[in-house]
Amino acid sequence: xxxxxSSQPPISVPDIDIYNFLFQPNIYNTVRRHDQPLxxxxxSGKSISFQEAQTLSSQLARGWKENVGLTxxxxxxxxxxxxxxxxxxxxxxxxxxxxxxPGNPNYTEAEFNYQIQKTKAKALVTVPSLLPILCKVAAxxxxxxxxxxxxxEEAVGSIQPLKSxxxxxxxxxxxxxxxxxxNPAEDTAFICFSSGTTGIAKxxxxxxxxxxxxxxxxxxxxxxxxxxxxxxxxxxxxxxxxFGLTTLVLRAFYTNTQVVVVPKYELELVCRxxxxxxxxxxxxxxxxxxxxxxxxxxxxxxxxxxxxxxxGAAPLSSEHIEALNLRVKAPVRQGYxxxxxxxxxxxxxxxxSLSGSSGVLLANMECKIVDVETxxxxxxxxxxxxxxxxxxxxKGYLDDVDANNKTFTDDGFxxxxxxxxxxxxxxxFYIIDRIKELIKYKGFQVAPAELEALIMSHESIADCCVVxxxxxxxxxxxxxxxxxxxxxxxxxxxxxxxxxxxxxxNVANHKKxxxxxxxxxxxxxxxxxxxxxxxxxEWIRKEQISANRARL
Numbered sequence: 156x157x158x159x160x161s162s163q164p165p166i167s168v169p170d171i172d173i174y175n176f177l178f179q180p181n182i183y184n185t186v187r188r189h190d191q192p193l194x195x196x197x198x199s200g201k202s203i204s205f206q207e208a209q210t211l212s213s214q215l216a217r218g219w220k221e222n223v224g225l226t227x228x229x230x231x232x233x234x235x236x237x238x239x240x241x242x243x244x245x246x247x248x249x250x251x252x253x254x255x256x257p258g259n260p261n262y263t264e265a266e267f268n269y270q271i272q273k274t275k276a277k278a279l280v281t282v283p284s285l286l287p288i289l290c291k292v293a294a295x296x297x298x299x300x301x302x303x304x305x306x307x308e309e310a311v312g313s314i315q316p317l318k319s320x321x322x323x324x325x326x327x328x329x330x331x332x333x334x335x336x337x338n339p340a341e342d343t344a345f346i347c348f349s350s351g352t353t354g355i356a357k358x359x360x361x362x363x364x365x366x367x368x369x370x371x372x373x374x375x376x377x378x379x380x381x382x383x384x385x386x387x388x389x390x391x392x393x394x395x396x397x398f399g400l401t402t403l404v405l406r407a408f409y410t411n412t413q414v415v416v417v418p419k420y421e422l423e424l425v426c427r428x429x430x431x432x433x434x435x436x437x438x439x440x441x442x443x444x445x446x447x448x449x450x451x452x453x454x455x456x457x458x459x460x461x462x463x464x465x466x467g468a469a470p471l472s473s474e475h476i477e478a479l480n481l482r483v484k485a486p487v488r489q490g491y492x493x494x495x496x497x498x499x500x501x502x503x504x505x506x507x508s509l510s511g512s513s514g515v516l517l518a519n520m521e522c523k524i525v526d527v528e529t530x531x532x533x534x535x536x537x538x539x540x541x542x543x544x545x546x547x548x549x550k551g552y553l554d555d556v557d558a559n560n561k562t563f564t565d566d567g568f569x570x571x572x573x574x575x576x577x578x579x580x581x582x583x584f585y586i587i588d589r590i591k592e593l594i595k596y597k598g599f600q601v602a603p604a605e606l607e608a609l610i611m612s613h614e615s616i617a618d619c620c621v622v623x624x625x626x627x628x629x630x631x632x633x634x635x636x637x638x639x640x641x642x643x644x645x646x647x648x649x650x651x652x653x654x655x656x657x658x659x660x661n662v663a664n665h666k667k668x669x670x671x672x673x674x675x676x677x678x679x680x681x682x683x684x685x686x687x688x689x690x691x692x693e694w695i696r697k698e699q700i701s702a703n704r705a706r707l
Contacts, residue, residue, distance in 0.1 A: 157534045159577055163518035166375055170547055172337040172363045173344055174249040176370075177408055178209055186381040187411040196239035197390075197415045197428045205411055208243050211321055213330040215247030218320035223278060223302060227252040227336065230346065232276040232635060233395070234260045234267065234285060238306045239416040242404045244280060244317060249363075252332050256346040256358070257395035259599075260285060261664045262584065273358055273553065274346050278302040283311050290314075339363040346553055347397055349494035355605045358553030359494045367538045368546035369401055369497040370409045376502055379410055386462070391417035391425055398467050398598065401498040402438045422446050426456035428470040433460040437485070440598035441475065441630035444487075448478035461485040467492070467499060468598030470586060473510040475630055489513060490685040491586055495562070495569060497547040501584055512583040513575070520545035523568060524575060527590055534698040535579035540590060542568035592688060594623035594632045599665035601634050603688075606666060610636055613627045614656055615644040620678045624670040624689050635670030637691060639678060646674045 169176065184205065192202035203211070219225045230509040231253050233244065248255050254275045258267070260282070271279070271292060279298055281289050283305060293303055305316045344363045348356040388407055392399035407414045415432045417425060420443065429437065439447075444466060447453055464479070464487045476487050486506065490499035491513040503514035516522060524539040525532050533539045548569050552558045562570050574588035594601040603621040610619045623632030636658070640650055651672045659667045679690040 157532050158521055158523060159516065160519050160521045161516040162582065163376065163516070166371060166518045168364065168368045168371055168519070170339055170364075170657040171334060171367060172249070172332060172339055172342075173405070174212075174246060175331055175334055176363075176367050177246070177405070177527065178331070181409070183381045183410045183412075187385055189411075191413075191600070193411065193413055193556070194239050194242055195413065195415045195432065197417045197424075197432070201239060203240060203243060205408075208246065208408075208684070209329065211240070211243045212246035212250055214321035215243065215317060216330045217251035217324040217327060219247060219251035219253065219278075220588045222320060222323060225251055225253050225278060225479065228254060228342070228410070229277040230254045230256055230274045231278045232271050232274065233257045233280045234261050234262065234289065235282045235306055236279065237394050237399075237416050238282075238418075240306065240317070241416070242408055244306075245404060246408075247321075250330055250332055250503065252337060253341075253546040254343045254346060256284055256348075257400065258348065259393070259395060259663055259665075263661060263663060264288050264292060265661070266663055268295060269356070270348060270358075271296045271298070278304070280304050280317065281308065282306050283309075286311055286314060337363060339367065341550070343550060345400070347395075347400070347494050349397075349600060355602055355608075356600075357555055357558055360550040360553055361494075361497055362550050365497040365547050365549065366401070367407055368519070369499075370406050372519060372547070373401075373406060373499065373502070374410055376517055381410075383697035385410070387413050387432055387436045387460075388412060388414045388436045388438065389417065389425060389429050389432075390414040390438075391420045392438055392440070393419075396468075396598070397492075397494040397498045398438065398440070402465070418646065422450055423452050423455075426453055429458050429461065430456045435460055435462045436465065437461055437463070438465045438467070441466060441471045442597045444475055444479050444483065445628070445630045447483060448475060448481070453482060458483050463488065463505070465490065469595045469631065470513075471630065476510060491573075491584070492547075493571060495571075496543060496548045497549070500543060500545065500547050501649050503583075508583060509581055511585065512578070512581060513586045515583055517545075517547075524577060527574065535577045538574050538576050538587060541571050541573055541575040541584070541586070543571060544568045594621075594634050596623075596633045596634065596669070597629075601666050603634075604660070606636065606668075607632060609658060609661060610638065610654065613654065615641055615650065615653065617641045618678045620686050620688065621693055622688055622695070624695055626670075634668050635695075636668050636672045637675045637678065638672060638677060 187208040190204050193205045194203040229249050257521050259272050279293050303314050322684045342358045344360040345361045349359050390403040394404055403414050417430055464485050467490045488503045488505050491501040492499035500517050501513045508514050518527050521544050523532050523542045526539050572590050576585045592603050601639050606621045607619055619638045625632050655668055655672050679687040
């Protein structure tokens with residue numbers, strides 16, 4: 156048996172809930188001031204300090220409990236672009252002992268409904284622009300208007316802003332949930348949605364202990380000196396995504412590190428705010444790195460304040476890093492993780508890790524690498540699926556026994572679906588391939604099975620297959636559909652347009668068929684009926700080779 160363990164010294168993780176953990180004294184908040192801006196609205200300049208966040212979240216928590224009537228374990232859905240008081244909302248719900256299920260504000264009605272229905276959410280927080288669709292979804296799921304609240308200052312009809320809930324509890328003592336009331340290892344703090352290794356989106360149950368462990372292990376690995384000037388994060392990664400949630404909301408709060416909040420990613424806006432606020436750390440996904448390296452608009456701004464670029468959600472190639480560093484001299488650090496591992500659990504060491512590696516295991520983590528075909532464990536320098544175990548591993552998928560049985564081994568390791576090699580010389584892991592079927596579009600997961608089910612619902616389609624096509628210019632995969640039309644349906648561009656429009660009008664933005672639609676005679680399948688995606692990807696490989704030759 157080859158068990159890979161962390162080279163980092165073991166770290167003790169306290170048995171405590173997230174809210175009490177963040178507001179108890181630590182090596183950062185006892186040194187860094189509580190009255191300086193911590194959460195900054197990049198557009199308006201409004202800000203909230205550590206001290207104000209503590210007060211506001213406590214007031215809101217009382218409102219959730221005493222006015223809305225939420226009790227321990229009740230789920231609250233949050234669908235909104237990044238808000239500067241996003242962290243305050245999350246903290247207030249944790250203080251009220253609720254569970255948060257954050258989601259993409261660009262979802263379709265069906266996708267909103269699925270998440271709320273699956274989690275049995277009892278309340279909802281959103282923004283005014285989403286009310287027309289979400290009020291309908293809420294009504295369909297038994298959430299009354301008085302349990303819908305808004306970010307911002309103004310009410311919309313009978314729907315009230317969060318501040319009205321907090322205002323009822325001004326001048327009351329700060330609320331801290333009794334430490335014994337929450338079981339950190341068992342009680343779910345967040346239900347984040349992920350497609351796992353296959354299939355439609357599943358609710359990933361992440362506990363208080365998962366997040367407390369993640370904050371401690373990563374911050375320790377980064378060796379942040381609390382006595383040095385605190386960093387300034389530019390915060391455009393979505394706060395509903397595990398990367399943004401851990402890096403820009405919880406871990407930034409734990410270290411009392413300033414975050415300039417950006418509602419959504421727009422290249423020039425991000426560059427302008429980096430220059431204005433002299434941001435020192437930029438957390439991004441590979442497509443953003445490509446934009447920074449190639450878009451001429453970047454040259455109009457001074458980005459020299461950046462000291463670190465941290466990249467995740469998908470691999471970033473050496474070529475893209477080199478192109479980026481021609482414009483932005485900050486070192487790039489990559490990490491590896493999943494929603495199911497509470498974000499990163501393998502990290503590069505700046506100035507030490509080789510380009511292309513994923514890095515080393517965080518403290519308290521261990522892993523095995525197993526042969527993809529046989530399931531037998533393999534040693535260093537041999538490829539196989541990477542299996543992980545440790546305190547950041549999810550509790551499990553919500554109400555999905557079958558998925559849990561497939562994802563966890565009998566000895567408690569999480570199957571990641573990713574192929575890795577442990578390099579015996581560098582002592583680092585390299586993620587080299589994916590055995591899972593997921594498509595990664597700009598850090599977002601797209602499940603082929605979901606798109607295939609939608610396409611098959613169209614009367615003109617006899618069969619189909621969806622795969623990802625890698626676009627080097629954007630450093631991301633693009634969903635592409637291969638369709639077999641019904642015999643009576645013309646095999647022409649009109650059919651392609653109809654299917655493209657049908658899919659794109661029924662899915663969230665990141666699931667659109669940006670890789671195009673191709674008409675084929677037959678979807679390659681095994682004797683058991685399973686789609687042979689490797690054959691389809693071989694078509695793509697040959698197509699790309701031909702295209703490259705034609706350009707020469």
